[in-house]
Amino acid sequence: MSTYLRTLGLEAASGTQSISSARLSEVTGFTAAQIRRDLANFGHFGRRGVGYSVEGLRLELRAILGVDIEWSVALIGVGNLGKALLAYKGFNQMGFTIAAAFDNDQRKVGSTLSGLTVEPISKLAERVRELGIQLAIMTTPAEAAQEVLDSLVASGIRAVLNFAPRRLRAPEGVQISNVDLTIEVEYLSHSLSQRRLS
């Protein structure tokens, strides 16, 4: 659904009013049937013989993805990856505002990055409450990850995007999404290796 929304953004920018599943298929690479099925799952957004209204579908998808409202996000771990995410405009465009940044390294605490002052992790619970943060992005070292997650859960956060290469244990009701950058590269090296053999 994210991909569809992004594609619709491009289409809207180029002035298209209406779009068919066939056209979406061309651009996104999914099959047309797949796209129709996906969309029909959430409601009847299209008109037969016509297609989908670009603007209408954008609004629907925004609501489905929950990006029709602004989300406050905490970022924990201001290493290289953390800094990159802080500066990354894609989140803002999608309605995610990184409202606070935390790190345990005394040398980083107090410094300003992309307009945010880095705070110590001990302030986490307090700031989460103050700023109404519901979502966290973890870019901590693997060793610290579980401990940080426990703090996050304790402060009431219920959705976490984890970049640390470690599977985390969280109580029921806390949603964790893991991103492992090396997995993707390994997939490529796997297919290159396979190709070599055949």
Added chain:
Amino acid sequence: MSTYLRTLGLEAASGTQSISSARLSEVTGFTAAQIRRDLANFGHFGRRGVGYSVEGLRLELRAILGVDIEWSVALIGVGNLGKALLAYKGFNQMGFTIAAAFDNDQRKVGSTLSGLTVEPISKLAERVRELGIQLAIMTTPAEAAQEVLDSLVASGIRAVLNFAPRRLRAPEGVQISNVDLTIEVEYLSHSLSQRRLS
């Protein structure tokens, strides 16, 4: 398979000789049956009644994933994300060496980052040949992505990891893996939204 390999690394570090699918299941979160199926797909690595040899399985998985040899990688686009990836040690640990970094921004060309001098994209084909690069990571802006990919393909690269939020068109035989950081966050905001409704 990547996850299994990473888990085995941890187990090896803590001195375990042999590991069962049940134990792997605990740590990785996949079901034991799933793990056995996955592994059996590539060969008979385990011993009944005993389990898998941690070291033996690591070697097998390394070979399967193609990380039993060193890969030379080119990085194109030295923005924040590019810098983060350059400094990211996970790639090195897995046998990926970023051998060259490229950018089209004149202000960046010539600067040194993580021990690499940034080169202009015009040098791409030449350097790919010289360094035997087979794999590229693209962290360019979306607008430049397709053009850069075409250059990469022309210079003989056949596997690309793309962080630019745009679906790329590549000829048959060129493997492209897309990473879109916002998709993961949107998935979380989607499930938070759903939860609110119920």
Added chain:
DNA sequence: TTGAGTACGTGAAATTTATCACATACTCTT
């Protein structure tokens, strides 16, 4: 108004993926 063209939505079929359950094979103790 009618007919040709377009394109969604969706049952049905096909394919893929995951789970179950157990025969097989190994280890260790008595």
Added chain:
DNA sequence: AAGAGTATGTGATAAATTTCACGTACTCAA
């Protein structure tokens, strides 16, 4: 040596996902 315990590998089964194919609904031109 035998029996109890453990754990793989894999047919069979179940579940999920994708694709096919077509009825339905809309547009436009003549």
